[in-house]
Amino acid sequence: MKPASSRLALLALAATLLTTACAPGIIHHNTYYTDTSRPARYQDTRIRFLVMHYTEIDEKQSLDVLTQEQVSAHYVVSDHPEEKHGEPIIWQLVPESQRAWHAGISFWQGTTELNAASIGIENVNLGPIDGPQGRTWQPYPPQQVDALIRLAKDIVTRYDIPPTRVVGHSDIAPQRKIDPGPVFPWKQLYDAGVGAWPDESTVTKELAGREPHAPADVRALQQKLARYGYEVATDGVLDDRTRRVFAAFQMHFRPADYSGNPDAQTDAIAQALLDKYVPNATPEPAPAAP
Template identity: 75%
Template sequence: MNPSTRTHRFASALRAAPLAFALLLAGCATHLIDRGDYLADTTHRAQSADSRIRFLVMHYTEIDEAQSLNVLTTESVSAHYLVPENPPLRDGRPVVWQLVPEAQRAWHAGVSEWQGTTELNAASIGIENVNLGPRDTPQGRVWQPYPPAQVEALVRLAKDIVTRYRIPPTRVVGHSDIAPQRKTDPGPLFPWKTLYDAGVGAWPDAATVTKELAGRAPDAPADVRGLQQKLARYGYDVATDGVLDERTRRVFAAFQMHFRPRDYAGAPDAQTDAIAQALLDKYLPDVAHEAEPSR
């Protein structure tokens, strides 16, 4: 090749380079995120990753809506959502308060544990429901019900969250489930069955509970250690030493408040044992009969 031909081709390549570079940028422009001082190219996505959000935790506020908004926005406690007692409607849809972006951590769970995960704040979305909780009267403890409009809004919100983040049924829990030694919210009147019917959370099948009772009277005594083991497998932070102390009773009561709210005294009875086994059979069959070490 003579020198003039080589020079001509080199000049043509230089003229084409900007066009090629522009086409390259145009091809990946949709994958570029402008972060000010640099660009992040998201063309390649790692397969080994999952969502930060793996649990949905339900609460009640114990104070009214105005007080709840004040506390949850000015003090060292927060939640992602606050559902009013009577949510306003816009275009026929209920309006709930979102106080913390879902991608950020809210301070709603405190010291907590579920299915071996501690500090649930870092891995959950928290929903506060405006509800005054328990009130002690001369006739005994009375719990405030959850109004239908509030339940409807909660169902829509919770269903959206579990769908988007693929949260398994056994990871939709109450504050009392993840911190049974110090919390009772969302209480025995919380609409767990209504949520389940809408596709949110877990619930035992009645036929399986009957089968697991195996002819026992519902209030017949159950083996303490056996029930402890079942609840530990399901997710509760509970000892499996067979000792019916106050800590174990609180765990039994939290479970009953969730799945057998007519009686949540914390007694280890046959119906509670049957419900626990029915839940394991339905949702966690791979661990339903594994040995649980004492602790």
């Protein structure tokens, strides 16, 4: 039997350790403790963007690819989601605290490589379907849109993601991506409180009587889209790279015509979005096309 003094010393040590481990802000990490009682005032969340995609393949293939190959997403929304207690079940493949490999080489509002700063949602959808009558696009079924709205609204609320940072893959990588496509329900998401959309009255005012498809100044439109967030040269040259940026913007905000032509209606929509969301923002510098 240990001497009384030794037993008292051990009890005192145990009490000290117990008190320390249970003290507010003290966290034990096996071989060390951290004290979190003095949080820094200046900090924010890693997650600043929400990026939408379509899979181009069916659900089974999508889950196989996104869990086994060198590409991933935080969530997959089925085109026929099952329900539990009347609510949709959504696949989560990557914890929100972890980086998913969904954006690739990307740019938005001055941020590059959006994988590190975003949550990616893949929607099961075949995208473009080319047939004898030309190209069509698979629609997003109502039950899928409902599930997506529930998920997206929860994410933007929890992370306080601004409307202009809810984007498509084609917005952040217009030179190589066209998803989530022209039939993606951007307006429905906006009506539910997710993402940006121009006010029709402001678009009409900005048109100022111009014919919607009248030519617009290329440089002015480039500057507006750069200010909104796109990576686009502002040199006034209507080359293929600029056309792809114009087409991505039109696919998002004017899906009835995404030819990439710089016209008065596209210019008016861009200005209406700036008036609504970034009236005092300084244009982000974007590298000129090589």
